[in-house]
């Protein structure tokens with residue numbers, strides 16, 4: 413009963429190599445109702461922080477021998493700690509303290525300080541931390557809600573697609589060409605939403621490390637031709653030429669079939685969306701040998717590199733279009749989620765800005781790399797490099 417009535421006390425870690433200051437602080441803070449612990453240096457602090465993750469506040473001295481306050485702050489950042497950090501700076505380290513605030517510290521206080529002054533700062537930091545945590549929780553709840561809603565929308569949507577398809581196929585009575593076209597367009601729109609939901613759900617799974625890929629060697633030509641053939645009808649409908657050029661006898665690729673299909677689907681969907689009538693979309697696939705070619709092939713702005721492969725053989729898959737292109741300074745950013753470089757055009761053409769974020773995560777999970785090249789106004793090219801499979805027993 414007593415425990416139920418007792419409010420949880422905020423835990424504070426005092427990290428300082430000057431024992432007099434640390435002890436005086438501890439006595440004062442405990443008297444004020446906090447639960448404080450002492451760490452007489454950076455390494456002691458790291459040892460405590462490794463096991464205890466529920467500190468509200470960390471009072472962190474900057475100048476300490478061996479492991480200093482900046483290193484401890486970096487550790488807290490890297491481990492995603494929720495604690496609010498107040499840096500305690502000695503004479504001459506004020507600049508460093510300001511720098512620490514740029515890297516996630518909540519506040520700093522210059523030594524010597526009065527006990528009432530530091531207590532005021534602690535109270536303020538606790539309040540800020542509480543607001544921050546509430547905001548974060550709300551954000552997470554909102555994201556969870558969107559995910560749940562998206563997930564629950566998939567089943568009825570799939571049912572709608574199935575029902576329309578039955579009518580479109582003429583199973584319930586004959587329909588004319590115009591009716592068929594309208595029904596097909598309704599199916600395409602539903603499929604677009606399902607595609608978007610799948611992108612969103614899978615991006616979240618990637619982020620949570622919960623995605624399960626079934627990576628096997630596949631015949632690259634068959635996979636690419638299968639996906640591309642699904643875009644022949646919409647391309648024709650939009651008056652766009654779709655050209656496929658695959659090097660004969662191309663090597664196998666190690667991918668998850670569904671994920672790779674979705675990547676190509678996203679790239680072709682974008683190409684269709686951003687290419688005007690009478691344009692051309694070209695899908696090509698060829699092999700590359702050796703690291704030298706790799707270095708020359710991947711532009712400098714692309715930070716990831718495919719894992720070196722023993723055979724030094726890579727498959728290059730490209731989807732090129734003759735649309736409006738992408739400005740040079742947006743070429744990397746388009747792979748971030750919710751990025752639509754030109755809000756107006758992106759929104760006019762629908763979509764959530766998730767497709768390329770999914771593509772990047774999926775391709776990197778196959779040890780590959782994806783990037784975009786474009787000269788604004790002259791179309792875009794999305795290029796994927798995947799290591800060739802050393803296994804010859806492909807699955808189709």
Ligand SMILES: Nc1ncnc2c1ncn2[C@@H]1O[C@H](COP(=O)(O)OP(=O)(O)OP(=O)(O)O)[C@@H](O)[C@H]1O
Pocket residue numbers: 608611678682683686733735736737738746751752753754758762763764765766767768769792
């Ligand atoms: N082929 C392309 N030509 C011109 N711009 C493109 C092309 N592909 C992508 N982009 C730009 O990159 C942005 C992000 O693409 P992405 O596929 O991630 O999102 P989206 O297509 O807008 O929405 P979603 O894929 O979620 O339906 C697009 O909104 C567009 O601005």
Ligand SMILES: [Mg+2]
Pocket residue numbers: 678681682763766767768
């Ligand atoms: Mg897209």
